[in-house]
Amino acid sequence: MIQLLAKVPGLGPRSARRAALHLIKKKEQLLIPLAAALDDAVDKVGVCTTCGNVDSSDPCTVCTDPRRDGKTIIVVEDVADLWALERAGTMSALYHVLGGTLSPLDGIGPDDLTIDQLVNRVADGGIKELIIAVNATVEGQTTAHYITDRLEGLDVRITRLAHGVPVGGELDYLDEGTLAAALKARTDF
């Protein structure tokens, strides 16, 4: 149990021992409910075949939510990014999880991501806008350009997240690239 706990992100060998001891001491309040929750996850949680979200139903609750704007798809790298955008709570749209970014050095090509499925979803029609919300890293931007190339000829508006100063950000602590992007993309007050 300790060896497996040590593989959980955020825990190391030392904290895994502490966690195991704590779980055993709090058997009724923590160990039994946690074991049941893990069993439950084994049985129920899976990946949505439409968007790649993890959920207990397939298609997931995001894909089947009738109150969402079904004409917009937000493309993200990872489920964690989907959750982050849901926390922001500004757009009620559909998602598409790529499962990573293109990275020739790590041997990750287009076939390892869900780009074909995305192209099919758009080609099926009904999608008006695709918001590419990948990370502002080199790999993310490469992937964004690849997706844009693949969707050429399809009747869909492709947008991307704005680059600029984060909310609460102080100029003195920002990198030059961000300042240059924020100056370039300045908006009328």
Place this chain on the structure above:
Amino acid sequence: MIQLLAKVPGLGPRSARRAALHLIKKKEQLLIPLAAALDDAVDKVGVCTTCGNVDSSDPCTVCTDPRRDGKTIIVVEDVADLWALERAGTMSALYHVLGGTLSPLDGIGPDDLTIDQLVNRVADGGIKELIIAVNATVEGQTTAHYITDRLEGLDVRITRLAHGVPVGGELDYLDEGTLAAALKARTDF
């Protein structure tokens, strides 16, 4: 000397003692040149009466640089922000240093900042665009709105830095406000 060094930002009482000892040990290489540089700064460095930059000449070298675009003023809170934007090196414009932000709680009103001088610079004519590059904090944005109100009626385009994802930023680590701003201000790919 140690007591004064301890008042320098980045040094505390302990590191001031270490710094003093190091200076004395390296008298020829460090102490004498540093003392001369400080004397020089006392004599020469002052605040530019036009823009508020610190420089050894008044008007400063930024204000008098003939290669700069004299029709654009970038309004910043502090000289540190001016330096940050100069490091980014994308715009070759003039600056105006406010000397802080409006903060009623700290008793900082419009008269404590160089807002009157800014309005005069714009009213004198020749300025086509004012880029308000204050920090993305509450105080910064309040100051930006106050400046915009004060400039009403004058023929100048007022813009502000774009808000969004910083370059290299990963969505999962960004706050909800930034993600919401980046989604709202999304641009066509």
